[in-house]
Amino acid sequence: xxxxxxxxxxxxxxxxxxPGEIVDVDVDCLMINxxxxxxxxxxxxxxxxxxxxxxSEKIILINDHQVPADSxxxxxxxxxxxxxxxEQGIKLYENExxxxxxxxxxxxxxxxxVIGADSHTCSYGCIGAVSTGMGSxxxxxxxxxxxxxxxxxETIHIILKGKPKNxxxxxxxxxxxxxxxxxxxxxxxxxxxxGETVRGMTISERxxxxxxxxxxxxxxxxxxxxxxxxxxxxxxxLYQGFFLPAENTGYAKTMECDVSNxxxxxxxxxxxxxxxxxxxxxxxxxxxxxxxxxxxxRIDDLRIAAKILKNRKxxxxxxxxxxxxxxxxxxxxLKEGIIDIFIKAGAxxxxxxxxxxxxxxxxxxxxxxxxxxxxxxxxxxxTGSPESEIYLASPATVAASAIRGRITGGLK
Amino acid sequence: xxxxxxxxxxxxxxxxxxxLPSQYLVLPSVIEMSEHAMEPLMPDFSERxxxxxxxxxxxxxxxxxxxxxxxxxxxxxxxxxxIAESFARIFFRNAINLGIxxxxxxxxxxxxxxxxxxxxxxxxxNLTTQKTYDFIPLTDFLKxxxxxxxxxxxxxxxx
Numbered sequence: 236x237x238x239x240x241x242x243x244x245x246x247x248x249x250x251x252x253x254p255g256e257i258v259d260v261d262v263d264c265l266m267i268n269x270x271x272x273x274x275x276x277x278x279x280x281x282x283x284x285x286x287x288x289x290x291s292e293k294i295i296l297i298n299d300h301q302v303p304a305d306s307x308x309x310x311x312x313x314x315x316x317x318x319x320x321x322e323q324g325i326k327l328y329e330n331e332x333x334x335x336x337x338x339x340x341x342x343x344x345x346x347x348x349v350i351g352a353d354s355h356t357c358s359y360g361c362i363g364a365v366s367t368g369m370g371s372x373x374x375x376x377x378x379x380x381x382x383x384x385x386x387x388x389e390t391i392h393i394i395l396k397g398k399p400k401n402x403x404x405x406x407x408x409x410x411x412x413x414x415x416x417x418x419x420x421x422x423x424x425x426x427x428x429x430g431e432t433v434r435g436m437t438i439s440e441r442x443x444x445x446x447x448x449x450x451x452x453x454x455x456x457x458x459x460x461x462x463x464x465x466x467x468x469x470x471x472x473l474y475q476g477f478f479l480p481a482e483n484t485g486y487a488k489t490m491e492c493d494v495s496n497x498x499x500x501x502x503x504x505x506x507x508x509x510x511x512x513x514x515x516x517x518x519x520x521x522x523x524x525x526x527x528x529x530x531x532x533r534i535d536d537l538r539i540a541a542k543i544l545k546n547r548k549x550x551x552x553x554x555x556x557x558x559x560x561x562x563x564x565x566x567x568x569l570k571e572g573i574i575d576i577f578i579k580a581g582a583x584x585x586x587x588x589x590x591x592x593x594x595x596x597x598x599x600x601x602x603x604x605x606x607x608x609x610x611x612x613x614x615x616x617x618t619g620s621p622e623s624e625i626y627l628a629s630p631a632t633v634a635a636s637a638i639r640g641r642i643t644g645g646l647k
Numbered sequence: 648x649x650x651x652x653x654x655x656x657x658x659x660x661x662x663x664x665x666x667l668p669s670q671y672l673v674l675p676s677v678i679e680m681s682e683h684a685m686e687p688l689m690p691d692f693s694e695r696x697x698x699x700x701x702x703x704x705x706x707x708x709x710x711x712x713x714x715x716x717x718x719x720x721x722x723x724x725x726x727x728x729x730i731a732e733s734f735a736r737i738f739f740r741n742a743i744n745l746g747i748x749x750x751x752x753x754x755x756x757x758x759x760x761x762x763x764x765x766x767x768x769x770x771x772x773n774l775t776t777q778k779t780y781d782f783i784p785l786t787d788f789l790k791x792x793x794x795x796x797x798x799x800x801x802x803x804x805x806x
Contacts (some may be wrong), residue, residue: 240658257788270672271714282799308673342663354713354737370715370741418660419707423736435713454736506660595670614664614711621687 295457341596360456395432397495414510422452513644530559550640594618698725709738
């Protein structure tokens with residue numbers, strides 16, 4: 236069995252599961268955010284008629300999508316979350332950062348099975364947890380019972396080899412893979428990443444890979460924990476009765492990718508699988524540059540951008556928006572003087588949260604405007620007007636483009 | 648079953664930001680949200696759509712976010728059936744959980760906006776073109792959830 240199958244089997248109380256099988260599983264942790272919380276509370280109370288949550292310690296509420304409240308309607312959403320959290324004794328995070336970053340910092344452990352009311356819940360594969368997103372009815376059912384059903388996914392095994400060229404990052408690699416697989420190429424499947432390139436990546440870089448598997452339709456992501464994970468959690472969490480499977484264990488498909496040949500990549504409007512080399516679209520004028528999101532808003536992302544922006548200025552008329560992924564990452568950046576570099580360059584630093592990626596606050600786009608972004612989605616109208624355009628790239632490409640006012644790669 | 652309806656046809660990779668843009672999720676009710684269904688693709692869709700009309704699309708319908716409000720606004724407007732070449736996973740679960748019948752059909756390019764189709768347990772007949780297409784029905788487990796009107800009723804009866 237793959238590690239994903241082992242973790243699902245353990246949570247289903249079975250010795251073995253096979254891909255395609257539908258199993259009932261116990262959930263270790265459930266996360267819900269302000270994007271869908273009111274809908275979920277209504278279903279929990281009014282449709283299921285639940286009175287109390289199954290375990291108040293295992294449910295986490297996070298106000299992160301539209302924070303601080305930008306309208307009376309949003310304020311009411313947040314108020315409803317607060318009231319529910321208080322009434323049920325549930326932990327509520329407010330303005331602490333993007334839910335997935337906060338979950339990784341404080342709640343998810345290797346070997347866990349985690350469900351989140353958010354499609355990018357697949358991110359937690361970066362530390363060896365099985366995690367996936369679900370909608371409000373499924374989530375309300377888990378909130379009341381602690382259980383859900385899962386179809387055991389097949390696994391696409393992606394082996395990354397080689398050392399990326401200077402200026403090529405985890406973001407470029409995952410954009411390349413999504414381009415190869417297409418937006419539905421991993422539908423219903425797990426994407427397991429391995430190989431020397433992955434071993435050389437920090438947890439943050441692995442997070443970037445796993446965060447975007449949903450953009451190929453993936454159900455969950457997996458990177459088998461190694462010493463980088465042990466550094467975070469200690470040995471204890473790696474030995475919960477799982478064996479680490481040998482490569483070639485029951486994979487539906489295996490892809491190999493030599494990353495040493497890759498150039499910086501960019502996802503062009505309006506689909507995440509519309510991938511080109513940055514050099515092929517250089518020169519497109521931009522109105523806004525966004526650095527942040529659960530994809531690329533951590534300290535190493537901020538450092539990469541700061542190195543490029545140091546002693547330079549954002550191009551006149553271009554708005555550069557920086558939103559650290561969490562208060563913890565923000566604090567690190569403040570201590571390192573990175574925030575100072577952004578401010579001197581003329582960028583606007585926003586409070587941690589989903590921000591511009593969610594597209595309803597902190598910098599939406601008007602008709603005809605173009606944005607380069609370090610986030611994970613470029614759907615039509617994702618950040619405001621359906622007549623705007625979003626290009627997705629690495630923090631380095633975002634920073635370089637902000638300086639030139641045009642899509643630019645390779646600035647050091 | 649026999650369910651007849653007029654088709655509204657969309658393309659491949661219709662994401663949840665097209666079905667219901669994020670800025671409307673803070674509206675107080677699904678009824679209010681439903682006025683904005685499919686707005687980026689067709690600003691007057693909610694006015695033109697009539698209850699019982701069938702939505703058809705290409706590959707990967709409903710990709711993107713986990714927002715159940717996307718199928719919920721469609722259901723609110725009276726969508727009972729969605730036909731697509733394939734569905735994105737989270738949307739698939741969400742729609743089934745709301746009791747919407749999902750049909751995966753290989754030949755959706757043969758169905759156009761304005762066509763009338765008749766849906767049975769294993770066939771879609773395009774009454775406009777007089778062509779019939781077979782599909783593999785949902786598994787019994789999922790069909791049961793849809794038959795009960797969604798996951799809430801299904802779980803209530805199981806307890």
